[in-house]
Amino acid sequence: MDMYFGFVVLEGVLAVAIISINLLVCATVYLHKELRCITNYLIVCLAVADLGVGALAIPFSMVLSMEYVLCFYTCLFLTCFPLVTTQFSILLLLVIAINAHLKIKLPNR
Numbered sequence: 001m002d003m004y005f006g007f008v009v010l011e012g013v014l015a016v017a018i019i020s021i022n023l024l025v026c027a028t029v030y031l032h033k034e035l036r037c038i039t040n041y042l043i044v045c046l047a048v049a050d051l052g053v054g055a056l057a058i059p060f061s062m063v064l065s066m067e068y069v070l071c072f073y074t075c076l077f078l079t080c081f082p083l084v085t086t087q088f089s090i091l092l093l094l095v096i097a098i099n100a101h102l103k104i105k106l107p108n109r
Contacts, residue, residue, distance in 0.1 A: 004066055011062050018054030022047040039099055046092040049085060057082035 025047040029035045060078045070078070 007065065008062055011058055015054045015058040018050055018058070022050045022054065026051075039096070039103070042092065042096045042099060046089060046096065049089045049092055052085045053082070053089060057085045 026044055029040050029044050061082050064075070064078050
């Protein structure tokens with residue numbers, strides 16, 4: 001267990017940082033009405049997806065890295081959840097990039 005202590009501490013700090021920063025993004029858009037637009041709603045969706053990564057995917061990855069003996073379906077869930085949440089974050093980044101591209105190409109619409 002000593003060998004995993006540094007890893008667990010660093011991953012815990014990373015998870016707390018991800019959660020706090022993304023909560024700050026969500027609160028900022030919620031509190032300031034002038035920030036409410038489609039692009040910022042997409043950024044809030046990305047922040048919520050990253051909250052899932054910070055709150056669940058990183059702890060699941062920590063459990064998997066400790067090589068515990070788990071039930072097959074538990075292991076499958078713990079393995080697939082980080083993959084799904086990170087893929088969702090990547091797809092939201094793609095949507096934000098497409099939105100920015102369309103704003104540049106079609107500025108008056």
